Amino acid sequence: MVKMSSGLLSLKWNHHRSTFLHVLANIRRKESYSDVTLACAGKFYPAHKLVLSTCSEYFEEMFERTQCKHPVIVLKDIGADDLEALLSYMYDGEVNVLQENLSSLIKAAECLKIKGLAVADSDPTDRTKEKKLHPSSGSSINANSNINNSNRDVHRNEKRPVNGSGIKRTNVNSSFSEDVAQPIKRRRPDSRTPLNTSASSEEQEAPVTSNESAAAPEPASPVGEDGNNGGSGGESQPGDDAKSAEASEEANNFLQDLNVDAGVKAEPVEVLDADDLTFDGREDEDAGPDHPGEDLPDFTEEKFSGGEGEDPSLWGGTDETDLFSQPSTSNFGEDDVKKDAAGGDKSGNTSSSDFARSLPVARSAADIAYASPDTDAVTGAIRYHCMHCSHISLDHEQHKQHEAQHRAQGVHTETYTYHQPQSAPYGIHPCESTDLELQMLSRVLQSPLSSSSMDGSVTDTVALTNAALRSGGCPYCNFISPDPVVLSSHVRSSHSSANKPYSCPVCSRGFSRKNNLQVHMRIHTGEKPFGCPHCSYRSSQKSNLKLHILSHSEIKPYACPYCDHRSSQKINLKMHVYKKHPALVQSATT
DNA sequence: CAGCAGGGGGCGC
DNA sequence: CGCCCCCTGCTGA
Structure with a gap:
């Protein structure tokens, strides 16, 4: 002193x-x-x-x-x-x-x-x-x-x-020159901005949400522009440089680590093109019967077949390129699509390094946070977890009101669905701890346990359970907690239902089928393998992309039987009918 | 209206 | 069993 x-x-x-x-x-x-x-x-x-x-x-x-x-x-x-x-x-x-x-x-x-x-x-x-x-x-x-x-x-x-x-x-004292290659700062594309597809596959990046501006550095030069870089995952094309191959390998390793959705491994990024008549690519060359028109309600189909300017064959897989000749706000021309499909093949066979870019770059860990209501193990009541704090509501309306209060208070809200609780005391919910969720995610993505957990077998092997519990980990998923009380509570609440044996290791939500869980996991990994050929929109589910592509056209397959209203989504038509013609609906049902 | 996400039918291996 | 696909309901803008 x-x-x-x-x-x-x-x-x-x-x-x-x-x-x-x-x-x-x-x-x-x-x-x-x-x-x-x-x-x-x-x-x-x-x-x-x-x-x-x-x-x-x-x-x-x-x-x-x-x-x-x-x-x-x-x-x-x-x-x-x-x-x-x-x-x-x-x-x-x-x-x-x-x-x-x-x-x-x-x-x-x-x-x-x-x-x-x-x-x-x-x-x-x-x-x-x-x-x-x-x-x-x-x-x-x-x-x-x-x-x-x-x-x-x-x-x-x-x-x-x-x-x-x-x-x-x-x-620290050792210094190099400032004359170094500047990291390339990648700009996020406007999700609504149509892409120039000639470069889209190479430059498309992760479907990050609007608030996630941090981007992955891209030390290596961009992939070559000889069109070969879009080759199928991991293959070193003649035009690729060593870095590109390295990146591919790295991405492949990453994908292997992900080990979440096998469907994505072989074809990491799928960008549907206009020649993909049913939007389903080669898998669906014979998918004629699957066109939505066949699934229309009778009244709708009747209307639809008589609809003006819309060819029902559109849904039969014969002339669906018309879809893309419809007026569109996109500057993505049909030629571009065909060129891509025929030439560079940048859409379907995007390289794995491209896929690496599509991975959740700078994705908020908030997006990894828990989702959806769960069920109280004791009372069976549905519990709604606040996305911003540890508050739990037993009533959906109450839940919404509570969250509205957060919004009114100016709580930062991601544009994505899942949110990191801002003040999450550990132990309130398995996934409210950032550390825990990252541990869990890490385990999901890396641990060999992930495959076993994804298998979802919930056969009550007492030894396994006890051993896992002793080690601080859930025997059925990748949940970790040092607190045995929290851990056993998790096991009870998340895996007690025989109907939903497949539990999400991140948010503990249960699923009746493994593949549903796999799709669900894309929420946490940020995977959106399905890209729109018209814009930068990407979707985690192909069917959602289909609906989205419809929005580029003026095609509205679902027609109201009672008026001239048409909808692009069946559910929207349903809502329309129930709202606008309730009396007619009632009389039709009786 | 458009997007997200879960449920489940069906098919191929 | 894994996967593809469609359907459906919910939600925010």
Whole structure:
């Protein structure tokens, strides 16, 4: 303690810095207070915006631009090892790296603009002195890092001190030039903006929601423009460069890690084209009977067949390209579609690296949060969980009113359906903890348990149950809780129903069939494999894409039997009839 | 109106 | 059993 002349006492914490670093390391180890998740090569790394933005202007800018409480940032073309090393570097200020790995590490650092590795590092407390020393860059160059600004060839690092194992210790003080490749910041397409398909497959990215502006860095140059890059997943086309192949492999690995929907593995991104008469692609070449017209109610079909200007054969799979000759607001021409289908094949066989882009880039962890009401294990009552807090309503109206209050209070609301509770005390709901949900998601995506859990067998194997419970994990899904009470409560509430043995490992919702669960999982993974050829809309379900494509045309297959009203969706017509012609409906039914 | 998501029929392996 | 597909209900704009 130093007594200053003015009578003020200067209290100095001697071990402040070391304590800070120590605490920081602990927080990282325990994954406490994590508010951002980095996804890389199928792995998830909880991190802290504060640390990332401190160490990287790239992250800083990214976080400034996104309002997400907990964005998930998918880092493409960066190896997991490199990311782990960079995280250690950022949290600890140093990292040990094998010399042979230094090159890729530096590349990754450049992409992420990591201070001290790729971007000039300056002492914030001593700017004037620095400028004197290095007026051009304002950065301090460590004497040990003999890295020429004009040549970042890692072989130059051989002059640096290397320990016996060939591991280099990279210090914060080591600086590279600012003259590095700037990470390409990808802009999210307006979901309503029609795409130019000639580039759409290459440039389409994840169906992120509007508030998720953080984007994955794209260190590698964009895939080649020779049209080969759209080749089927993982295949290295003649025109592909090594990075593209790497990216494909990485994406494939990621997909394997996902292990959620086998249907997506082989054909990660599916963009339906205009020649896809029934919108179902090759699988449905003989899908004539499936056209919606056949399924119309009698009255509708009668009206429909007599409808003006609309060819019923449209639904028979014979002339459905007419669909795309309908006036459309899209600038996506039929020629574009056919060209894509015939030539570059960018739509159907999008490369896996493209699919990697379609993965939930910077998707809010909010979207991973729990969904839907569940059932009270004791009373059987339906419980509606607030999306913003831990409030639980037993009445839907009450639930809606409660949430409306949040909205009125200006609670940030994602445009997507699922939300991260803003103040979620752990243990209220299995999925209200960000850490827990990430653990769970991580387990879903990575753990070999995921396949077994997806099998959904709920045969009550006591031994299995007990063993799993003892280990803190649910034997039927990937739910984890250190609290045995919470865990057993989860098991009771989520897996007691024999009718719905397939439980979502993230939100615990039960499903009667495995494939329904698989589709449901797309909510959590952000997968939207079905892309509209007219715009950037993507859907997790093909049937929903069909409906969407209809919206591009003026075709409204469902006609009201009582008036001239027509609807594009059957349900909408139903609503119309019940609303506008209730008396007629009643008389028709009696 | 359009989008999302769950349920379930049906088919092929 | 896995998958494709359609149907359906709900919801927000």
